[in-house]
Amino acid sequence: MPQTAEASRLRRTLTSAPALALVCGALVSFGQAPFGLWPVTVLALAGMFHLIASAPNLRRAIGLGWWAGLGYIAATHHWIVMPFFVDAARHGWMAPFALFAMSAGIALFWAAAAALGFVAGQDRTARLWALAIALPLTDLGRAYVFTGFPWAPLGAIWLDTPVAQGAALVGPYGLALVTCLIPAALLTLHRHLVVSGLALVPALALAGFGLLRETQPAPDTDLTFRVVQPNAAQHLKWDPDYVRDFFDLQLTLTEAPVEGPSPDLIIWPETAVAYGLGDKAPAMKMMAAASNDTPVMFGVQRRKGERLYNSLAVIGAGGQVTATYDKARLVPFGEYTPYGAVLDDLLGIGNFAAEAGNGYSHGPRGQVLDLGPLGVARPLICYEAIFPQDAGSNNGRPSWIANLTNDAWFGDSVMPRQHLAQTRLRAIEQGLPAVRAANTGISAMIDAHGNVRERLDLKTRGYFDATLPGALPETIYAKTGNLPGILLLFALYGVLLYRARLYPH
Structure with a gap:
């Protein structure tokens, strides 16, 4: 009987919303290299969006977003432990703490996306669409906040498909938006056929553009x-x-x-x-x-x-x-350490790739x-x-x-x-x-x-x-950079936020 109760508790833990969010986040990573399984990413995002949009309150939504982010970042960034084993006797003990600290910290961006999605939606459907905009927005934030670290952006899942050529138009964060619109459309297709169908148009349009662009010749140089x-x-x-x-x-x-x-x-x-x-x-x-x-x-x-x-x-x-x-652009704590000389004297924290102290200069x-x-x-x-x-x-x-x-x-x-x-x-x-x-x-x-x-x-x-x-000819993204994507994401989110305030649940 005690074993049955223990098994029941374990089952409840494994099927709890945080555990499911963690698993969904980890599965999102399968679209990244070396796997390239973008359908797994789309379906895992759908599961994550469903969990967050169905959360009973903001605090719960933020927690689920964090757990999903923890799963994704740990799965795509687990290589961060490797440098600690170059000199394992000295640094090996730090590896698990470094992985958890990095994953937990970057997962805050996904928690922020969950918060933005929850507050901009007056019901589950609106929250799904808000999440589809908020997650690319925080993906973009990873490129700039705290010196930036945009590793494994969501848009990279399309790399070996024609959709990836759309990066020449909309950049990686436009691809991230296209990525997140698909699971939102799938989850609302049965109730909002027209709107959900329209949300799939950008992905189809970029695929068509990609097929056309791949035929655009770029003659080799003589070098x-x-x-x-x-x-x-x-x-x-x-x-x-x-x-x-x-x-x-x-x-x-x-x-x-x-x-x-x-x-x-x-x-x-x-x-x-x-x-x-x-x-x-x-x-x-x-x-x-x-x-x-x-x-x-x-x-x-x-x-x-x-x-x-x-x-x-x-x-x-x-x-x-x-x-x-x-x-x-130097790697923080790899090529330079802020206040490195002080930290090295007090705590023995130097740099892996550079000299102890302040390391390289920019x-x-x-x-x-x-x-x-x-x-x-x-x-x-x-x-x-x-x-x-x-x-x-x-x-x-x-x-x-x-x-x-x-x-x-x-x-x-x-x-x-x-x-x-x-x-x-x-x-x-x-x-x-x-x-x-x-x-x-x-x-x-x-x-x-x-x-x-x-x-x-x-x-x-x-x-x-x-x-x-x-x-090839200079791309639209090369000319405009991230600015159009930033303006579009903020504009779309602003519309949803305004609608939520205008028509409260």
């Missing part, structure tokens, strides 16, 4: 790039006993025989050169010799006075530095590199590629996107696959090809439709030579 992937394990990458080995390996891959056209540019990944820029001139000369004076783009730490930068540099003949870019935003015959590159170092508002430039339109990254911190997890997916989305939004050089993978040549032309998979050592795809 050939070689992308080098050394597969340097993170726990060895900075080890003095291995630094020279990894450097020599990249030299060997750089000077490997050419089967087709000779490369016009050779690209190494983020922090590929451990010596620092300028303090080991012989290293630059060795790189130029290995490339036969072909320009080499590479990631490197650069010191200027008292400041240290996570940088990208280009060298030409003789190892002469011809261009540099300093990473503008470079200026929106820089491009005019590389002459190689075109105008928009550099995005690692984490910068997840910010759609940063992929363009205020200094004229780039020719291509250069994404140098080191995802070795995160091992063979979903993170490098999700990171690649978001770089592909940037290519679609901007109508530009993107070249991705990743230390341990996934390196890729991506065309302006977001298709991967060439790639080196995770944990692979090697290189590829590929023609740089051409650019």
